[in-house]
Amino acid sequence: xxxxxxxxxxxxxxxxxxxxxxxxxxxxxxxxxxxxxxxxxxxxxxxxxxxxxxxxxxxxxxxxxxxxxxxxxxxxxxxxxxxxxxxxxxxxxxxxxxxxxxxxxxxxxxxxxxxxxxxxxxxxxxxxxxxxxxx
Numbered sequence: 001x002x003x004x005x006x007x008x009x010x011x012x013x014x015x016x017x018x019x020x021x022x023x024x025x026x027x028x029x030x031x032x033x034x035x036x037x038x039x040x041x042x043x044x045x046x047x048x049x050x051x052x053x054x055x056x057x058x059x060x061x062x063x064x065x066x067x068x069x070x071x072x073x074x075x076x077x078x079x080x081x082x083x084x085x086x087x088x089x090x091x092x093x094x095x096x097x098x099x100x101x102x103x104x105x106x107x108x109x110x111x112x113x114x115x116x117x118x119x120x121x122x123x124x125x126x127x128x129x130x131x132x133x134x135x
Contacts, residue, residue, distance in 0.1 A: 103131045 107128060114124040 099134065103134060107131055 110119060110124055110127050110131075113119045114121065119127075
């Protein structure tokens with residue numbers, strides 16, 4: 001058997017891609033550039049959207065605080081007005097009750113004065129009618 005001799009020559013490196021590039025390489029390069037540009041524009045749009053969202057959130061928060069403050073003030077005013085009306089009604093009711101008692105006492109005194117002969121029947125009736133109209 002014959003023994004094969006090994007050659008001492010080193011094989012040259014094989015180029016996988018030509019230096020000038022073909023149509024596919026140019027197409028892929030342009031496609032990559034277009035994709036990168038699209039990504040860049042999308043990032044810019046997202047950045048603007050985030051900024052606008054933050055601004056909107058801050059404005060909404062500020063408006064919410066203002067509305068809450070206004071609502072609290074109005075609530076306090078309504079409570080004060082309500083209490084004032086209630087107190088006014090109570091005072092009026094007390095006054096009416098006190099006046100009614102006073103008027104009834106006055107009628108009793110007038111009746112006594114009529115019995116004693118100090119008032120005439122006509123004077124008593126006039127005073128009685130006037131007092132009863134107030135009750």
